[in-house]
Amino acid sequence: MSAETVRFWLDGAERRGPAGVPVGFVLYAQGERILGWNEATGAPRGLYCGIGHCFECRLTIDGVRDQRACLVPLAAEMQLTRQAPPPALTFQEVP
Numbered sequence: 862m863s864a865e866t867v868r869f870w871l872d873g874a875e876r877r878g879p880a881g882v883p884v885g886f887v888l889y890a891q892g893e894r895i896l897g898w899n900e901a902t903g904a905p906r907g908l909y910c911g912i913g914h915c916f917e918c919r920l921t922i923d924g925v926r927d928q929r930a931c932l933v934p935l936a937a938e939m940q941l942t943r944q945a946p947p948p949a950l951t952f953q954e955v956p
């Protein structure tokens with residue numbers, strides 16, 4: 862029995878993939894290796910452990926930040942967004 866193919870979105874681009882398969886693996890199979898960027902260094906992040914331990918695969922899924930892509934099953938019309946690192950902090954001298 863094969864999984865139903867559903868439509869989903871990655872950074873606003875339409876995609877199709879098998880429902881029920883963790884989104885991180887669907888994206889990996891489609892050639893996506895970068896799922897975000899390290900908040901401190903800006904280095905790319907992606908699938909690493911594949912079992913929910915390392916948090917390197919975090920995406921915003923349907924508006925909820927920091928969802929582990931290796932654990933969340935793909936569903937129809939899902940909105941997946943890679944999380945950019947936050948802007949660098951700037952400090953001002955206190956007068």
Ligand code: FES
Binds near residue numbers: 910915918929931
């Ligand atoms: S790849 Fe490690 S938590 Fe998802």
